[in-house]
Amino acid sequence: MPPLTSALGVDSRAVVAARCDAVNQAILHLAPTHILWIPSSTLKPVIDMVETRAREGAWVSAPLTREEEGIGIAGGLVLGGARPLLVVQDNGIGNALTALTTFAQPYHLPMLLIVSQRGGLNEYNSMIHTLCERVDDLLDAADLRTFVLDERVPIDRWATSIVGAREHAEMTHRPVILLVNLLY
Amino acid sequence: MTIPLPHDLTRLEALASIARAFPTEPLVVALGTMVREMLLVTGRQPNHLYVLDAMGLVPAIALGVALSPNARTHERVVGIEGDGGLLMGFSTLATIGSLRPENLVLIVLDNGQYAATGGQRTAASSLDLTAIARGCNFSTTDIRTAAGLSVAMSEAKVRPGPWLLRVMISPQNQPAPYFLPDPVELGLDFKRYLGSA
Numbered sequence: 001m002p003p004l005t006s007a008l009g010v011d012s013r014a015v016v017a018a019r020c021d022a023v024n025q026a027i028l029h030l031a032p033t034h035i036l037w038i039p040s041s042t043l044k045p046v047i048d049m050v051e052t053r054a055r056e057g058a059w060v061s062a063p064l065t066r067e068e069e070g071i072g073i074a075g076g077l078v079l080g081g082a083r084p085l086l087v088v089q090d091n092g093i094g095n096a097l098t099a100l101t102t103f104a105q106p107y108h109l110p111m112l113l114i115v116s117q118r119g120g121l122n123e124y125n126s127m128i129h130t131l132c133e134r135v136d137d138l139l140d141a142a143d144l145r146t147f148v149l150d151e152r153v154p155i156d157r158w159a160t161s162i163v164g165a166r167e168h169a170e171m172t173h174r175p176v177i178l179l180v181n182l183l184y
Numbered sequence: 185m186t187i188p189l190p191h192d193l194t195r196l197e198a199l200a201s202i203a204r205a206f207p208t209e210p211l212v213v214a215l216g217t218m219v220r221e222m223l224l225v226t227g228r229q230p231n232h233l234y235v236l237d238a239m240g241l242v243p244a245i246a247l248g249v250a251l252s253p254n255a256r257t258h259e260r261v262v263g264i265e266g267d268g269g270l271l272m273g274f275s276t277l278a279t280i281g282s283l284r285p286e287n288l289v290l291i292v293l294d295n296g297q298y299a300a301t302g303g304q305r306t307a308a309s310s311l312d313l314t315a316i317a318r319g320c321n322f323s324t325t326d327i328r329t330a331a332g333l334s335v336a337m338s339e340a341k342v343r344p345g346p347w348l349l350r351v352m353i354s355p356q357n358q359p360a361p362y363f364l365p366d367p368v369e370l371g372l373d374f375k376r377y378l379g380s381a
Contacts, residue, residue, distance in 0.1 A: 034251065062283055065275035072241035076248020079371065080255050081380035102237035107371035
C-alpha cells in the first residue's frame with residue numbers, strides 16, 4: 001500500500017526535515033558547552049549537525065553508553081559551570097529515570113533533554129509502542145517537567161519552544177524533558 | 185585474575201588517606217557507607233560532593249565535573265566509588281576512555297561486597313578491574329596497603345590520567361549515623377566551592 005501522505009500530496013520527508021532544522025536552529029542558538037547523545041535514526045540529522053559543529057570547535061560532543069550515564073555527566077558539568085544538552089530517544093528514558101529522580105531533580109541541576117518521541121501514529125517499529133506511548137505519563141508520574149513538540153505545535157514555534165524549555169530548566173532549577181516528535 | 189581477600193586496609197583508613205592527599209580538589213563521594221565514613225574522617229567539607237543515592241553514577245558525575253570549565257582551577261577531580269557502584273555504571277569507563285580527561289582520578293575501594301545492603305558479594309573478586317580500565321585508556325594501579333595507596337595517589341597527581349586506582353580494602357564497616365540533609369544544599373555548596381554559584 002503506498003503511503004497515504006503521498007496520495008494526499010503531503011511531502012512527509014519535508015515535514016520531518018523542517019522539524020529537524022528547527023531543533024538544529026534551537027541548539028545553535030542555545031550554544032551548549034557539551035552535547036551528550038544516544039544514537040537515534042530519527043534524530044540523525046541533529047546528531048550529524050552536532051558532530052560537524054563539534055569538529056569546528058562549537059562544543060564538545062560525546063556519545064553515551066546509556067541514558068543514566070548522561071544524567072550523571074550532565075549533572076557534573078552543571079555543578080562545574082557548564083551548559084550541557086542531552087539528545088536521546090524516549091525508548092531509553094526508562095534507563096534515565098532513577099538518575100533523574102535521585103540526582104538531577106533532588107540536587108536541583110538544570111538541564112535540558114531533547115528526547116525523540118516514538119510510538120503511536122506513523123511509528124514503523126512495532127516493538128516500540130508499548131513503552132514510548134506512555135513515556136509522557138511515566139515522566140509525569142515521576143514529577144519530571146515535560147513539554148511536547150508534535151504536529152499540534154506550528155513549525156515556526158518549534159525553535160523558540162526548545163529555547164524556552166531550556167530557560168524553563170534554568171528558572172526552575174530542574175531537569176526539563178522536551179519530547180520532540182519527528183515522525184510523520 | 186585477582187584474589188582480593190583478606191586485606192588489612194579499612195575503608196576508614198583509605199578515606200583518611202585520600203582526604204589528606206586531595207585536601208582541596210573536588211571530590212565526588214559515593215553513597216552509603218562511603219559518604220558516612222568520609223564524614224567520620226573529615227566532617228562535612230565544601231570540596232566534597234556527597235552523592236546520597238544514584239548508585240553507580242559517581243564515575244559519570246566525576247567525569248562531568250572534570251570536563252567542566254570550573255575544574256580548570258584544580259589539578260585533579262577525584263571520584264571515590266565502591267566496586268559494586270563501579271560495576272553498576274561500568275560502561276562509563278568506555279566513555280571516560282574515549283574522552284580521556286587527564287585530570288580525572290577514580291579511586292575504587294574494593295571490598296568485594298555491597299556494604300550498604302548487608303554485605304552481599306559483588307562480581308569484582310572474579311574480575312581484573314584494572315586490566316579492563318587499561319583497555320579503556322586509564323592508567324591504573326592495584327593497591328593493597330596504605331603505603332601503596334599514598335604512592336599511587338602521588339603518582340596520579342603528577343602524571344596525566346585518567347587514572348583508576350583499585351584499592352583492596354577489608355569488608356569492615358564503621359558504625360556511622362545516617363546523613364540525610366537536603367540534597368539542594370549539597371549541590372549548592374559544591375557549586376559554590378567550584379565557583380559556579
